[in-house]
Amino acid sequence: MAEALSRRQFLAAGGGLTLAAALAACSSPVVTSLTGAQPAEADVIYWNLFGGGDGANMQLMVDAFRKENPSTSVESTTLPWGNPYYTKLALAAASGRTPDVAVSHLSRLPLLAQAGLLEPVEQAGVADAGITKDKFTPAAWSKATVDGTVYAVPLDTHPFVLFYNVDVAKKAGLLHAKGDNLKDIGGKDGFLAAMKAMKDATGHYGAVMSITADPSTSWRFFMMVYSGLAKQPLVADAGTKVTLDDSALEETFAFIQSLTKGGLMPGNLAASGASTLFGSGQAGFLFDGEWQIPTYRGVKLPSGKPLDFNVVPFPRLLGDKPVAYADSHSLVIPHNSGRSSQRTAEAVSFIKSLLDHSPIWAGGGHIPAWLPVQKSKSFLSQKPQSNYTQAAFNAVYDPIAWYTGAGSDFQTAMGSVVMGVLGGGTSPSAAAAAMRSTLQTFASARPPVK
Amino acid sequence: MATTAVATPAARTRAPTRKAAAPSNQNRAGWLFATPFLFVYVAFMIGPVLIGLVMSLFNTATVKSGLGEWVGFSNYSDVLTSSDFWKSMWHSTLFTVLTTPILVLLPLLFAVLTSRIRHGRTFFRLAFFAPYVVPSAAVALIFAWMYAPEIGLLSKVFGWFGLTAPNFLGSTSGGWFAVVLLTVWWTFGFNFILYTAALQEIPEEIYEAAEIDGATPWQQIRMVTVPLLGPTISLVFILQLLASLKVFDQIYLLLQGGPNYTTRPVIEYIYDTGFTSYRGGYAAAATMVYFVTLVLISVAWLVWRRRPSAAENG
Numbered sequence: 001m002a003e004a005l006s007r008r009q010f011l012a013a014g015g016g017l018t019l020a021a022a023l024a025a026c027s028s029p030v031v032t033s034l035t036g037a038q039p040a041e042a043d044v045i046y047w048n049l050f051g052g053g054d055g056a057n058m059q060l061m062v063d064a065f066r067k068e069n070p071s072t073s074v075e076s077t078t079l080p081w082g083n084p085y086y087t088k089l090a091l092a093a094a095s096g097r098t099p100d101v102a103v104s105h106l107s108r109l110p111l112l113a114q115a116g117l118l119e120p121v122e123q124a125g126v127a128d129a130g131i132t133k134d135k136f137t138p139a140a141w142s143k144a145t146v147d148g149t150v151y152a153v154p155l156d157t158h159p160f161v162l163f164y165n166v167d168v169a170k171k172a173g174l175l176h177a178k179g180d181n182l183k184d185i186g187g188k189d190g191f192l193a194a195m196k197a198m199k200d201a202t203g204h205y206g207a208v209m210s211i212t213a214d215p216s217t218s219w220r221f222f223m224m225v226y227s228g229l230a231k232q233p234l235v236a237d238a239g240t241k242v243t244l245d246d247s248a249l250e251e252t253f254a255f256i257q258s259l260t261k262g263g264l265m266p267g268n269l270a271a272s273g274a275s276t277l278f279g280s281g282q283a284g285f286l287f288d289g290e291w292q293i294p295t296y297r298g299v300k301l302p303s304g305k306p307l308d309f310n311v312v313p314f315p316r317l318l319g320d321k322p323v324a325y326a327d328s329h330s331l332v333i334p335h336n337s338g339r340s341s342q343r344t345a346e347a348v349s350f351i352k353s354l355l356d357h358s359p360i361w362a363g364g365g366h367i368p369a370w371l372p373v374q375k376s377k378s379f380l381s382q383k384p385q386s387n388y389t390q391a392a393f394n395a396v397y398d399p400i401a402w403y404t405g406a407g408s409d410f411q412t413a414m415g416s417v418v419m420g421v422l423g424g425g426t427s428p429s430a431a432a433a434a435m436r437s438t439l440q441t442f443a444s445a446r447p448p449v450k
Numbered sequence: 451m452a453t454t455a456v457a458t459p460a461a462r463t464r465a466p467t468r469k470a471a472a473p474s475n476q477n478r479a480g481w482l483f484a485t486p487f488l489f490v491y492v493a494f495m496i497g498p499v500l501i502g503l504v505m506s507l508f509n510t511a512t513v514k515s516g517l518g519e520w521v522g523f524s525n526y527s528d529v530l531t532s533s534d535f536w537k538s539m540w541h542s543t544l545f546t547v548l549t550t551p552i553l554v555l556l557p558l559l560f561a562v563l564t565s566r567i568r569h570g571r572t573f574f575r576l577a578f579f580a581p582y583v584v585p586s587a588a589v590a591l592i593f594a595w596m597y598a599p600e601i602g603l604l605s606k607v608f609g610w611f612g613l614t615a616p617n618f619l620g621s622t623s624g625g626w627f628a629v630v631l632l633t634v635w636w637t638f639g640f641n642f643i644l645y646t647a648a649l650q651e652i653p654e655e656i657y658e659a660a661e662i663d664g665a666t667p668w669q670q671i672r673m674v675t676v677p678l679l680g681p682t683i684s685l686v687f688i689l690q691l692l693a694s695l696k697v698f699d700q701i702y703l704l705l706q707g708g709p710n711y712t713t714r715p716v717i718e719y720i721y722d723t724g725f726t727s728y729r730g731g732y733a734a735a736a737t738m739v740y741f742v743t744l745v746l747i748s749v750a751w752l753v754w755r756r757r758p759s760a761a762e763n764g
Contacts, residue, residue, distance in 0.1 A: 272601060420709065448511030
C-alpha cells in the first residue's frame, strides 16, 4: 500500500513539475502557438531560402537595412530551399502567422497567387515608396503580374547563360582581335562551328552541361532553344490546354541531339563532371545558370594557372532572336488580415532597402531587376555580371500554369524527356511524342487551385 | 482523449470480479504508464491516418488552408487509373524483389561465417554493421561520386580493364544496379546484427552433441544452425520486405527517381504529387492505396506465420 502511495505521489509531483515548466515557458513560441497569443516579435519578419554565397550576401543586405533603420527590428529566417518551402509558407498563412516579407521564385507565383497566399503589392503601398513598373526589367515585372494584379517585387533575373574559357576561346579563334569578347557565334551553323573550334582547341569537348540526374538543367537548355523557335507558349488557359508546336519541337530536339551525337559535348555527365571538366580546361563552353559563377572563381587549372572564364548571354540559335531562359527571385508580402498598416509600411521600406542594396546581391551572379541599381556604376563595374544584362530583357520564364516553376515536378518530367534526347537514347520524333503526352498528363490533372 | 481510453478497459475488468481489486489497480497503472506513448501514437500515427483518409475525399491543396472542395472518390479513381502511379508501385515492387533475397541470405551467410571464426570476431561484426549507422544523405553523396560518369571511381576502375562502365546514373538498368548495390552495402548490417543475436541464442551444447555424433562443420550449419534460426529468418524476411517496399531516400537522393521516372518508387510519387505539385488530396488517396497494400502484406505474413508456429508449439 505504502508503495502504491509513493508511486502516486511521485506521479503527482511529476505532473506538477510539468505544469510548472509549461507555465514558466509562457512566452515561448510553443506555448503562444497553442494559446493563440501573439508572440513577442520583430517589426519585420522575413523568410528567405538562401544558403551558401547567396545566403551570405542576403545577410549583408539585411544588416545594411538594420544599420540604416535602427528603430525597426528584423527577424530574418533562412528556410531550406525546396518544395516544402512553399508548403511552410501556406501553413504559416493558414495559422495567421505569416512572415511580413518572403522570397519567392517568380515562376512559382501563379500558384501562390491563386491559392490566395499573397497580398497584392500595390495595395500594400509599394508605389508610395517609389517601387513602380517603370523602374524594373520589363520581363520580370510582367512575370510578377498574375491576371492583371502585381503580387511580387522582383529582386533579380537569373538566366541560363554561356560560360566560356577565355584561353581556349582565344586558341579557337573565337575572340575579337582586341581579345576581350566573343565574336558573333549566332545561328545554328555559327554556333556549331564555334563548338567545333572549341573542341579542337581543348582536344576533349566543345562544351559541357550537367545532364545526368539533373533534369532541371536539361529543361532550361531545352526551353531556351525551343522558345527561340516556337511562336506560342507550351500551354494556354492557365495550363489546361496543350499548345505545343510539334515541328519546332522536333527541330529543337534534332539540334540538341546533334550536339551530343557529334561528340561536341558529352551526353552523359553529372553536375560534378561538368564542373570538373570545365574547371580543368577540358571544355571550352559550359551551359549553366549564372549562379554557378562563384563555383568557378579562383579555380586553378592543372597547370597551376587560375581558370580565366567569361560569361555571356546565349546567342540566337534556331530562331532569329536570342532568348534567355530565366527565373527571378522576388519579394512577396504574404497575406495576413491581422497585419497592421504600420507593419505593412515597415515591410515595404524593408523591400525598398533590399532593392537599393542589390549591388551586393549581384555578387552572386544575379542581374538586379531594379533599374536604378542595374544602371549604376556599382553594378556596371561588376564583371562578368554586367556582360549579360541583356539576358534579363530577353528572358523567357516557365509557362503559366499551377504545376510549373522552380523545382516543380513539371520541370523534372519535361527535363527527363530532354535528357533522353541528349543521352542519345530517344529519337527527336519519339521525344516529341513523349513530351506531348507528359504535358497532357499535367494539363488534364485536377488543379489544386483555381 | 487519453482519459476515456484509460477508463474503458479498467471498468471492464472490474465488472466481472469485484474481489479482484488489485489487478484492476495494476491495469489502471499500466494504462497510465502507457499514456505518454498512446498520446504520441494517437497524435502522430492514428491522427494523421484519419486526416489523410478525410483529405483523400477532397481536392485539398498543400499550399492552401482548408480541405478544398468535396470530390468523393474521384481521387481514388484518378489514382487507380494513373499509369504513373502503377509504374511507381511496380518500381517499389521491383526494388523489393531485387534487394530482399540478397539482404535476407547474404547477412545470414556472413553472420554464420563470422560466428565460426576464432579471432577478430568483434572486428568483423563492427565492420559489417558500421555502414548502417551512416545517414542516407551521406551514403547517397559518396556513391553519387563513385558512380559519376567520366570522373567517378567506379567508371575509372572499369577503364583500367579497358571496359566501358555502365551508365549508373543515366540509364534505367544502371540506375537499378547502382541503387541495389548501395542499399546492400548500407543496410546489410541491420539484418546481420539480428542474425548474430539469434546465433548467440543457440546453446553451445547442441553443437557439442552434434560434433560428438560426428557432424562435419557444414552438417552442423545445415542441420543445427539454419533450422534453429528459422523464426529469425522469417522475421528478417518480413522486416526486409516492408523496409524495401518503403524505399525512398536512396533512390530520391541518387537518381531523383530518374532517368525519366523509371526508378521512381511509390513514396516518391506521393511526395512529388503532394509536396511538389501540391495536390494534397490526390497524394492522400495514393497513400491510402499504398497503405492498404502494406497492411495486406503484413496480414498475409501473420497468417502464414501462425500456421507453422502453432504446429511447433503443439
